[in-house]
Amino acid sequence: MADNGCGCGGTDCGSSDCGGSCPSGGGRPQSFLEKTHELNSIKRVIGVVSGKGGVGKSLVTSTLSIMMRRKGYEVGVLDADITGPSIPKIFGINQKAQGSELGIYPQTSPNGIKVMSVNLMLDQDDAPVIWRGPMIAGVVKQFWTDVIWGEVDYLFLDMPPGTGDVPLTVFQSIPLDGIVIVTSPQDLVSMIVKKAYNMAREMNIPILGIVENMSYLKCPDCGKEINIFGKSKIDEIAAGLELKVLGKMPIDPSIAELCDMGELEKVNHEHLADAVSYIENKLPVGKENEIMKIAIATEGNNISSHFGKCEHFTVVEIENKSVKNKEVISTEGNQHALLPGFLASRGIKTVIAGGMGDGARQNLEENNIQIISGISGNIDETIQVYIDGNLKSTRSGCSGHGHSHGHNHGEGGCNCGNH
Incomplete structure (x- = not known):
């Protein structure tokens, strides 16, 4: 028998080792489809x-x-x-x-x-x-x-x-x-x-x-x-x-x-x-019952005051005004300029944080992520205020560093004194 280059032995071999690339057509056709990135x-x-x-x-x-x-x-x-x-x-x-x-x-x-x-x-x-x-x-x-x-x-x-x-x-x-x-x-x-x-x-x-x-x-x-x-x-x-x-x-x-x-x-x-x-x-994609994903800059049980340096985010999935899932994820070293893309890749639509610089704000906007900044306090309390539709950014957000925040879930402005 002539070898067709597949190592199966020749025409009409029927070998299970044949990938379907030889003229005999033995075995199943080989799929070359590649998987996309696991985060996609x-x-x-x-x-x-x-x-x-x-x-x-x-x-x-x-x-x-x-x-x-x-x-x-x-x-x-x-x-x-x-x-x-x-x-x-x-x-x-x-x-x-x-x-x-x-x-x-x-x-x-x-x-x-x-x-x-x-x-x-x-x-x-x-x-x-x-x-x-x-x-x-x-x-x-x-x-x-x-x-x-x-x-x-x-x-x-x-x-x-x-x-x-x-x-x-x-x-x-x-x-x-x-x-x-x-x-x-x-x-x-x-x-x-x-x-x-x-x-x-x-x-x-x-x-x-x-x-x-x-x-x-x-x-x-x-x-x-x-x-x-x-x-x-x-x-x-x-x-x-x-x-x-x-x-x-x-x-x-x-x-x-x-x-x-x-x-x-x-x-x-x-x-x-x-x-x-x-x-x-x-080719419909089924947008109905879409789950909204928000990310909260996290420091323990509270909101972190430093968005760009934050190493952990609490990711919350909300459907019909109810929390479907909540988990704390690591940014895995993707701080500063890489952070907006990192969050966007996970389907985040809204970011809640304390202090946020102009560069981070611009990068988030370019990734079509809504920003609620100048917020501080307990994360669970903040989630509920967000679900109720009452969580809003302070007038200018907080771009200062190295200071503490009081609880602020309304429009009263940031109390940090760094504006």
Whole structure:
């Protein structure tokens, strides 16, 4: 018998040692799916793909994430286009990613969208990524396995164009709930769509539908729609493949300007509103009966006066105004600048603390965490005041150190005398 390279002995071997990679097909097919970080809870993963470059895939990815975020969902964008990353620029993110022994923390857009891209790890944004395919594919997998995304309802993957190493790695390694195919109204559209369509079908990846970008140009004077690339054929092609057209985006100079300024979150069009509603209904995440998680800076049984230096937090899960769970967790060395990302990764929505500096406050806000500061006293009493809806920050919080606090659960201001 000929050896097929799997060590099983040859064709039609039926060996249990065969991983299914040999032509005989013996044994079960091998799964290459990777588990995401243990601190993550990612409900839905959607890839945005194209058969060729230059069709506006990153714009569609960003727009879908922005519109989904406006509906109140926790949203992340994984920029898998390693050699042509543009997502951080679109969202105006300039800070680099940070990490600890636990993993890598994504950066957050002004409106709370979590973003991870290779540009957040390079010294210079314009530095070329001159890597071979396996290394690029490995980085994409790390963005899934090592990044602490925390609680995410919808994670959008901005995929590189084509059907090469990286798309193959993503399709094999990351459990996609579906893909959106992006194309443009050119004569090549049929081939572009079918390349992505056929690859997804080969890999058993569900196809949610097609978005046509650069579909038309609307005259700013008369409002007439001008077909720059000729009449669109996307409806006929989608019907032939039994796919849904999720939306058509025009050529819009104002959108391009927002991208250049890193302010796409200010966009106000509704071109992909139907696409977002379709994804929301097709891939629901079950937001009802959501449990609210708060974190209280802890020092014994009382609230710590030093947020940035705090080594322990009391994490409380509240549902229907009742405490479902309460535990004290260690920050595991993630103090100061790393602390907001550490808390966000655990799904914390509100932080209660005594003293808090401006830097910590800004980082918490960037991670979409509500702040109640200038609070002191017993933790259990504070939890009850919070549940009753009567816990509020003092007028300016407390940024001083090395002083004691009196009990303060109202709006009377901080009594520490350090303002």
